[in-house]
Amino acid sequence: MKSRILHTADFHIGASKKIIVDYFERQNTMCNEILRIATKKEVNFILLCGDIFHLKTVQEVERLIFISFLVGAEHLGIPVFIINGQHDLLEGKGTSLDHIKKLIDGEHFKRHRIALLKPVLWNYRDLKILAVPHVRKREKSVAQILEDHGDVDILMAHECFRGSSTDTGWIADTSAYQPIPEEGYKYLAGGDIHKCQKIGKHGYYSGSPIQNEFGDGERRGVLWFDTETWDPKLCRLQGIKPLVTLDADHDFSDEEIPDAYIRLTKTKGKEITNKTLLERVVKVENKTVEFEPIKVTTSFDVMEGLPEMLGKLGLSNKQQMKAVDIVKKIAKDITA
Numbered sequence: 001m002k003s004r005i006l007h008t009a010d011f012h013i014g015a016s017k018k019i020i021v022d023y024f025e026r027q028n029t030m031c032n033e034i035l036r037i038a039t040k041k042e043v044n045f046i047l048l049c050g051d052i053f054h055l056k057t058v059q060e061v062e063r064l065i066f067i068s069f070l071v072g073a074e075h076l077g078i079p080v081f082i083i084n085g086q087h088d089l090l091e092g093k094g095t096s097l098d099h100i101k102k103l104i105d106g107e108h109f110k111r112h113r114i115a116l117l118k119p120v121l122w123n124y125r126d127l128k129i130l131a132v133p134h135v136r137k138r139e140k141s142v143a144q145i146l147e148d149h150g151d152v153d154i155l156m157a158h159e160c161f162r163g164s165s166t167d168t169g170w171i172a173d174t175s176a177y178q179p180i181p182e183e184g185y186k187y188l189a190g191g192d193i194h195k196c197q198k199i200g201k202h203g204y205y206s207g208s209p210i211q212n213e214f215g216d217g218e219r220r221g222v223l224w225f226d227t228e229t230w231d232p233k234l235c236r237l238q239g240i241k242p243l244v245t246l247d248a249d250h251d252f253s254d255e256e257i258p259d260a261y262i263r264l265t266k267t268k269g270k271e272i273t274n275k276t277l278l279e280r281v282v283k284v285e286n287k288t289v290e291f292e293p294i295k296v297t298t299s300f301d302v303m304e305g306l307p308e309m310l311g312k313l314g315l316s317n318k319q320q321m322k323a324v325d326i327v328k329k330i331a332k333d334i335t336a
């Protein structure tokens, strides 16, 4: 049985809130875009490999962004298989995804599955999927956990594997990092490293779907593959403004300014007169520039745009209303 699969990770909902004015909307768009791609590519399920939330203090609206993503996927008939990353770990034994587990266990979501802190083996369609969530201290290596379970088709893990690298050129090259298991699986779906890359023979990091900070490369998206070729392709998200770094000492007077969140660097205090540029700057590296970047606001209603989004995805009015009701009910439950 051929399955089509979307692999993603490292949403980091709540990241970039200090620099991006409309970060809620941007990360909500990210979630909607992933559902759009999943629908277009007719995937059978989504692998979501950890670091859903950025901070331990997750705001309700941030929770709602993720819950509406799961509600959307549920209604589209697309299961999402989730593991936690290190950003999802709370002090003590909890995770920021415990409420999602409750919703799944309580059958509010009937399709999705979640593995928190402990490895779980899922059988789905004709596939064996071993989910290895992140833990603070690994007593057994990922390779040993895999060996305990025997051969699988897909290994999900949120881990920094040896040999992986970031956009800034950092490489995980010491023995402190986990070696990639050499065999016993057909596809390793990795989370943790934000740059999309191949690792080992059959391992892949999807990377984060969008840039979350300056320094993140612009080559981003989600991975899509099928179980005939196991050969993933990067699908880019649409409608996501990039984060771009510009040299403030450059003469911008005649230049087209990209529609982006802009960071200015290296200025010696030269006056900037290009209005479009000034409107788009959200961060200044060197304080000799004489203006304040745009202030961050935090008012955003996740319900706004949800029916339209569901409509665009092809849901009937009745289904849309049902989905909105579910999100409202959940919102009420978790803010109670």
Ligand SMILES: [Mn+2]
Pocket: 010, 051, 085, 087, 192, 193, 194
């Ligand atoms: Mn991460």
